[in-house]
Amino acid sequence: MQRDLLEQQLSRKELQDLRNKRTGLLIFQISWIMVFVCLVVVNWQLRFVTTTWPPPGVEKLPWTLPTLATGLLLISAFLARRATQAVKENRNAQFLALWRIAIALGIAFVVLMAFEWVTLPYSQTYSDVFRTMTGFHIVHALAIGAFMINIYQGARAGKYGQTNFWPVEGATSLWYFVVVAWILFYVVLYWI
Amino acid sequence: MASITAPLGQAQTTAPGLKVSDFFRWSVDHKIIGIQYMATAIFFFIVGGALAMLIRWELLTPTLDLMQNGEQYNTLFSIHATVMIFLWIIPMFAGFGNYLVPLMLGAKDMAFPWLNAFAFWLIPPAGILLLLGWFVGPAQAGWTSYPPLSTLYSGDGQTLWAMALHLLGISSILGAINFIVTIKNMRPQGMGYWQMPLFVWAILATSIIVVLATPFLAGALTLLILDRVAGTSFFDPANGGDALLWQNVFWFYSHPAVYIMVLPGMGVISELLSVHSRKPIFGYRAIALSSMAIALVGFTVWAHHMFTSLTPELRIPFMVTSMIIAVPTGIKIFSWLGTLWGGKIRFTSAMLFALGFLSMFVIGGISGVMLGSVPVDIHLHDTYFVVSHLHFVLYGGSVFAIFGGIYHWFPKMFGKKLDERLGKLHFALTYVGFFFTFFPQHIAGMLGMPRRVAVYDPQFQQINVIISIASFVLGIATFVLLYNIVVTLIAGKRVGANPWRALTLEWATSSPPPAYNFIGDPVPFEDPYGYGTEESVAYLDALEKRFPPPVDTSATLTRAPQSGD
Numbered sequence: 001m002q003r004d005l006l007e008q009q010l011s012r013k014e015l016q017d018l019r020n021k022r023t024g025l026l027i028f029q030i031s032w033i034m035v036f037v038c039l040v041v042v043n044w045q046l047r048f049v050t051t052t053w054p055p056p057g058v059e060k061l062p063w064t065l066p067t068l069a070t071g072l073l074l075i076s077a078f079l080a081r082r083a084t085q086a087v088k089e090n091r092n093a094q095f096l097a098l099w100r101i102a103i104a105l106g107i108a109f110v111v112l113m114a115f116e117w118v119t120l121p122y123s124q125t126y127s128d129v130f131r132t133m134t135g136f137h138i139v140h141a142l143a144i145g146a147f148m149i150n151i152y153q154g155a156r157a158g159k160y161g162q163t164n165f166w167p168v169e170g171a172t173s174l175w176y177f178v179v180v181a182w183i184l185f186y187v188v189l190y191w192i
Numbered sequence: 193m194a195s196i197t198a199p200l201g202q203a204q205t206t207a208p209g210l211k212v213s214d215f216f217r218w219s220v221d222h223k224i225i226g227i228q229y230m231a232t233a234i235f236f237f238i239v240g241g242a243l244a245m246l247i248r249w250e251l252l253t254p255t256l257d258l259m260q261n262g263e264q265y266n267t268l269f270s271i272h273a274t275v276m277i278f279l280w281i282i283p284m285f286a287g288f289g290n291y292l293v294p295l296m297l298g299a300k301d302m303a304f305p306w307l308n309a310f311a312f313w314l315i316p317p318a319g320i321l322l323l324l325g326w327f328v329g330p331a332q333a334g335w336t337s338y339p340p341l342s343t344l345y346s347g348d349g350q351t352l353w354a355m356a357l358h359l360l361g362i363s364s365i366l367g368a369i370n371f372i373v374t375i376k377n378m379r380p381q382g383m384g385y386w387q388m389p390l391f392v393w394a395i396l397a398t399s400i401i402v403v404l405a406t407p408f409l410a411g412a413l414t415l416l417i418l419d420r421v422a423g424t425s426f427f428d429p430a431n432g433g434d435a436l437l438w439q440n441v442f443w444f445y446s447h448p449a450v451y452i453m454v455l456p457g458m459g460v461i462s463e464l465l466s467v468h469s470r471k472p473i474f475g476y477r478a479i480a481l482s483s484m485a486i487a488l489v490g491f492t493v494w495a496h497h498m499f500t501s502l503t504p505e506l507r508i509p510f511m512v513t514s515m516i517i518a519v520p521t522g523i524k525i526f527s528w529l530g531t532l533w534g535g536k537i538r539f540t541s542a543m544l545f546a547l548g549f550l551s552m553f554v555i556g557g558i559s560g561v562m563l564g565s566v567p568v569d570i571h572l573h574d575t576y577f578v579v580s581h582l583h584f585v586l587y588g589g590s591v592f593a594i595f596g597g598i599y600h601w602f603p604k605m606f607g608k609k610l611d612e613r614l615g616k617l618h619f620a621l622t623y624v625g626f627f628f629t630f631f632p633q634h635i636a637g638m639l640g641m642p643r644r645v646a647v648y649d650p651q652f653q654q655i656n657v658i659i660s661i662a663s664f665v666l667g668i669a670t671f672v673l674l675y676n677i678v679v680t681l682i683a684g685k686r687v688g689a690n691p692w693r694a695l696t697l698e699w700a701t702s703s704p705p706p707a708y709n710f711i712g713d714p715v716p717f718e719d720p721y722g723y724g725t726e727e728s729v730a731y732l733d734a735l736e737k738r739f740p741p742p743v744d745t746s747a748t749l750t751r752a753p754q755s756g757d
Contacts, residue, residue: 016377020303024373031365031403038411038441042426049434125432128424132415 009163018166025170029177036181039133040188046125058123061130062116063190069112070186076105077172077179080148084172090162092155099152106145106175113138133185140181144174210704218313220305223705225312226291227605229283232315236279237670239323243272245667248629248660254650265646266332267349271322273335274353277453278360279319281590285456286311286367288597289395291605293371295698295705296389298380298714303373311366318359325349325356334644336446339427339438343419351420354413361406361413364452368402371395380697382715389696389720390479394459397483401448401455401490409445412438436501443494451490453586454553455483457593458524461546464596465528466721467694468543469535473721475527482520489517499569507566514564521557525550540692541615545596548623552588556581559634574644577637583630595622595673602677603691607703608684610676618672625666632659688741693732696720702739 006015047053054060083098117134120127148171154160160168215228247268250258259265290312294302302308325331329347342350375396379388388396416438418424425431427438458479466473473479495502495510502510528550537543559581562568572578595618603609632655637643641652648656690699695717701710722728 020373020377023377024304024307024369027369027372027403028365031369031407034404034407035411038408038444041441041444042411042415042437045434045437045440046426046432049429050432055432125425128418128426132418132424132426136414 006163021166021170025173029173033177033181033184035136036184039129039136040184043129043133043188046129054126055124058126061120061190065112065116066186066190069109070182072105072112073109073179073182076102076109077175079105080172080175084165084168087155087160087168088162088165092158092161095160095168096152096155099148099155102175103145103148103152106141106148106178110138110141110145113141130189133189137178137182137185141178144171144178147171148175218309220301220309221707222290222294222302222305222308223605223709225308226287226289228312229287229290229315232312232319233280233284233287234674236275236319237284238674240272240275240280241667241670243268243275244663247272248663250646251648251656252660254648254653254656256646259646262646263332266334266644267326267330269644270331270334270337270353271326274322274331274357275319276586277335277449278357279315279322281453281586281594282360282364282449283315284594285398285453285590286364288391288456288460288594288601289367289371289398292601292698293374293392293395294378295604295701295709296392296696297374297378297383298697298700298710298716299374299378300708300710302370303378304370307366308370311363311370314359314363314366318356318363321352321359322356325352328352336442337416337438339416339419339435342416342438343427351417354417354420358410358413358417361409364402365406368399368406371399372403375399380713380716382718386477386480387716387718387720388480389459390462390473390476390483391456391459391696393480394455394462394483397487398452398455400484401452401487405445405448405452405491408441409449412441412445415441436498439498439501440494443497444491447494447497448487448490450585451486454589454593455486457549457590458483460593460597460600461528461549462524463694463696464542464546464600465531466723467600467692468540468546469532469537470723471531471535471721472719472723473527474530474533475523476721478523479527482523485520486517489513489520493517493564496564496569499566500573511564511566515561517564518557518561525554525557540599541610541612541619542596542599542692544616544619544623545592545599548619549589549592549596552584552592552626555631556584556588559584572637574642575637576633576641576643579643580630580633580637583633587626587630592622595619598673598677600692601698602680603687604698604703604705606681606684607686608680609687609691610680611684614672614676614679618669618676621665621669621672625662625664625669628662629659629666632662686742688736689739690732690735691741695722695728695731700735 006018010018050056079098079102083095083102086092086095086098113134117131117138120130151160151167151171154167210224215224215231219225219228246258247265250256250265250268256262256265259268290302290308294300325347326349328349330349331337331342331346331353333341333346333350337346337350337353346353375388375392379385415424415426419426419428419433425433427433427435429435462473462479492513493510495506496514499507499510559577563572563578563581599610599615636652636655636659639652641648687703689701689703691703692699697714697716697720698705700714700716717728717731719728
């Protein structure tokens with residue numbers, strides 16, 4: 001139904017552009033997740049050069065706060081998804097409400113992980129690889145989070161709607177990327 | 193049925209009036225960006241070539257003469273290799289891809305024109321950053337930059353080196369995303385994947401490698417920069433790190449990168465051989481799919497660069513996968529030979545370089561299989577044999593393909609044909625200079641001459657003198673091409689839209705094409721390589737009528753006016 005509507009309201013070129021953007025973003029995500037996979041490989045290879053992981057005398061990473069942060073991030077992505085559906089159906093007020101909470105939860109995630117990043121004591125490669133992985137992830141969360149805030153401001157001015165939803169859809173898709181990349185890191189850092 | 197009436201739309205026949213300054217500006221036109229890529233790459237080719245000449249000058253004698261110490265020499269070959277790989281071959285093929293892919297698909301531009309321009313404009317600053325390293329303690333760990341050479345011994349230029357490669361990697365990734373989306377979404381009606389020109393297939397395979405492998409380079413470089421400036425110890429065994437970590441991650445990108453450098457060249461060769469021998473390509477699907485197979489298997493071979501540091505039980509699987517790569521490559525070689533068989537071969541400069549590619553690349557491929565074999569590799573590791581192998585693949589392969597491509601598509605880009613006599617001179621000097629530069633290096637390597645040294649055993653001097661003299665010939669040969677390009681641009685005669693009578697869509701518009709390439713939607717000929725049929729002749733004749741060759745004004749002037757004119 002959404003597709004029919006679009007085909008009625010958009011020109012051939014606009015439809016082509018939308019299709020290109022969707023494919024392009026997907027390929028970018030497949031590509032860029034490989035940097036995160038690379039860091040996972042780094043993490044694994046560093047395990048091979050010590051007898052135990054964490055290395056002898058080093059405490060394992062605490063997992064309670066990160067698990068809470070992960071939960072918040074998942075809820076945030078779920079709300080962003082609902083918000084995107086709202087904007088595609090022209091329910092702007094609902095979009096703003098959901099999007100606001102999604103951003104707030106994202107900020108909470110970043111604050112919690114930044115706290116972990118700062119407070120972890122130095123323990124050679126064990127802390128180095130943790131800080132590199134989480135730091136790299138936080139940079140992405142911040143950049144995409146800033147984009148989401150930008151979209152929030154645009155939406156308050158009524159910029160998005162039924163046929164002009166791509167920035168919202170793109171931001172949500174990038175936010176999923178942050179979630180998928182984090183789940184990958186979370187499992188590797190805390191559970192394997 | 194070949195019909196020209198509907199297909200072509202009404203493209204303008206007048207060439208766009210571009211000025212030289214247009215190529216120094218931000219533009220989102222894929223044709224301008226393509227030429228910007230190529231011009232930048234050729235500039236860096238000259239820089240890298242000059243460094244190569246200095247290397248060969250130094251190696252004329254077994255002692256230090258041009259360089260004051262070994263460290264200067266280290267910098268020389270490190271920057272030579274980095275420039276040639278990241279600023280010449282990869283961007284040059286990106287240039288071909290940018291110029292040709294939309295045209296071959298009958299599209300008006302790439303999927304993301306702005307992103308395309310952005311990807312290009314990352315390259316000049318990256319090149320400058322790399323070369324600036326010279327003034328702050330240059331990189332001297334080779335293009336492979338193994339730690340601890342790259343962490344403990346190189347100057348700050350190594351950090352700039354890593355930052356420059358970061359930019360180039362991002363540029364590559366953005367370019368590749370653009371190619372994949374363009375190829376997937378913007379093919380014209382009537383062109384399925386199996387009707388795409390093989391160059392487009394090659395760019396697709398290359399782009400898939402770029403999007404999956406280049407992020408690993410980004411990861412590796414990030415760790416290297418952190419180790420150098422942020423006090424981490426990923427590559428420092430004394431603090432829990434692992435020197436082999438770099439090699440694994442780096443080669444997981446850099447071996448596939450070898451195919452990033454050669455697959456587009458193979459695409460170029462497929463076009464050239466078919467057009468200039470007037471024969472349908474032999475084994476179209478086999479060539480297309482073998483590109484994909486190379487891309488896929490290319491991800492499983494990286495550790496053959498580390499045979500000497502790998503535990504024995506890990507060597508065998510990597511030896512097997514490395515040898516398997518020879519299969520799709522062989523499929524291509526035999527398909528190309530099948531294309532030539534019985535064809536009406538025209539020995540144009542483009543064709544000569546394509547044939548040069550075939551012969552030289554096969555030598556590089558065979559020495560590759562030799563190096564893929566563990567016992568041979570243990571003996572030849574880090575000798576001049578490896579230098580020889582990689583130059584046969586990258587110069588005899590990629591660069592020959594680039595040269596062939598320049599001669600073939602120059603008329604498309606500028607509406608003028610490069611001088612064929614100069615082209616043949618360029619080919620003869622390149623072919624002979626290339627062969628005698630790199631073939632004797634096999635022998636030097638087998639006799640035990642190590643690579644990356646400025647001071648060597650005097651027993652190798654004779655062979656090094658031969659190599660150096662040949663390399664100077666090779667260096668001079670490039671200036672024949674540059675001279676040819678300049679002279680043709682200034683005073684070359686205009687040719688028609690399709691001087692080679694080729695069937696692929698890039699020729700179905702004026703040369704150079706107007707803004708947005710085609711007016712209307714062009715319909716491709718049913719088989720991009722269907723030469724030798726009546727339909728194809730009719731199609732090409734109709735094309736010529738639609739875009740007639742320019743009137744030769746000099747001939748008109750010399751003809752005496754006649755009554756009734």
